[in-house]
Amino acid sequence: MASKGVRPVTGNEVTFFDQNGWVLLPGLITPDMCEAMVATGRPRMAEFLGGDQSVSAFEDSTREHMTVSDAQGQGTVTDIKQWVEWRGAVRNARDPAFCAVSLDKQTGSNVRRLLGRDRPVRVYHDILTCKLPDLVSIPTSYHQDGTNFPIDRNALTIWIALVEITPDMGPVQFYSGSQKCGLLGGIPFHSKFDLVEEYPELVDKFPLSPAHHMMPGDATVHHSLTVHGAAANSTDRQRWSFLTSYFPEGTRYTGAPNHDTDGLDLQRGYEIEHPSFALVD
Ligand SMILES: O=C(O)CCC(=O)C(=O)O
Ligand SMILES: [Fe+2]
Numbered sequence: 484m485a486s487k488g489v490r491p492v493t494g495n496e497v498t499f500f501d502q503n504g505w506v507l508l509p510g511l512i513t514p515d516m517c518e519a520m521v522a523t524g525r526p527r528m529a530e531f532l533g534g535d536q537s538v539s540a541f542e543d544s545t546r547e548h549m550t551v552s553d554a555q556g557q558g559t560v561t562d563i564k565q566w567v568e569w570r571g572a573v574r575n576a577r578d579p580a581f582c583a584v585s586l587d588k589q590t591g592s593n594v595r596r597l598l599g600r601d602r603p604v605r606v607y608h609d610i611l612t613c614k615l616p617d618l619v620s621i622p623t624s625y626h627q628d629g630t631n632f633p634i635d636r637n638a639l640t641i642w643i644a645l646v647e648i649t650p651d652m653g654p655v656q657f658y659s660g661s662q663k664c665g666l667l668g669g670i671p672f673h674s675k676f677d678l679v680e681e682y683p684e685l686v687d688k689f690p691l692s693p694a695h696h697m698m699p700g701d702a703t704v705h706h707s708l709t710v711h712g713a714a715a716n717s718t719d720r721q722r723w724s725f726l727t728s729y730f731p732e733g734t735r736y737t738g739a740p741n742h743d744t745d746g747l748d749l750q751r752g753y754e755i756e757h758p759s760f761a762l763v764d
Contacts, residue, residue: 488512488584489589490511490589491593492597497597503657504662505692505709505711511641517699518699519580519583520581520611521646523580528568528569531567558572558574558575559575566613566614570609572611573609573761584643586761586763591763591764594639597639602731603731604730604762604764605730605755605761606761607634607730611723613723614653616719618716623653623713624675624677624678626710627661627708628728629708630668630669632730632741633741634734634735634736634755635736637708637730638730639704640729641726642655642704644699644723646699646723647697650694651716653714653722654694656694656713656714657692658689658709659689659692661710662708667682669681694714733754735752736749737751738751
């Protein structure tokens with residue numbers, strides 16, 4: 484049953500997404516749902532959220548999220564420099580506050596409409612992020628998600644603001660229409676690679692979306708080929724967001740090493756059906 488907590492996308496929003504590769508969805512979920520997610524996630528991430536402590540924690544980090552694909556357990560908490568994350572609230576922990584958003588039938592229907600395919604979708608990964616204040620977390624470099632996903636087709640990501648996010652907190656920004664370029668290269672978060680440095684012409688060819696002022700429950704959706712990034716958070720408030728990426732049922736595994744898929748015994752060339760990638764229909 485569709486929850487009242489997630490609203491349907493409109494026809495105009497789907498059209499905007501088709502043209503631009505991203506769309507803003509004001510009030511996608513209720514502020515209550517946002518509060519529940521932060522209330523669950525904050526204590527789990529506490530050791531990385533303090534001022535100086537967060538910096539030293541990263542230096543000492545074993546980057547334990549490399550083991551995230553283990554379907555058991557609670558997922559992993561890591562400072563990946565661009566933000567502090569809890570990866571796997573849905574995929575691993577099956578936490579109700581997060582599943583109520585990511586696995587909701589209305590969410591599934593929204594994703595199907597945005598992907599333009601009338602078939603169930605699966606969760607690729609889910610990440611609760613906190614971009615630390617005072618410029619502690621570094622900017623999110625401009626990238627396409629698609630280069631990093633070891634899957635053979637397009638996907639999309641729903642990114643939800645869990646707190647009020649002002650433009651100076653580093654909301655995600657998108658090069659509108661850049662999905663039409665196809666794959667541009669780079670592996671997100673692997674190195675300092677930034678697509679705007681690699682392709683300076685992107686800036687002239689595609690308008691950069693505004694740094695939106697978002698309220699809790701407002702969301703953006705982006706296509707896996709859309710170039711996007713975010714500035715650092717220059718305020719003294721934490722930037723909390725929750726993102727879930729989806730691929731359509733029938734998607735096949737390319738076999739490329741990736742922390743989201745390693746260790747699950749997926750077979751290159753075969754459809755991804757592992758229960759860790761929850762089906763939403
Ligand atoms: O939250 C950010 O700064 C970037 C998020 C991102 O890259 C994504 O949702 O694919
Ligand atoms: Fe991304």
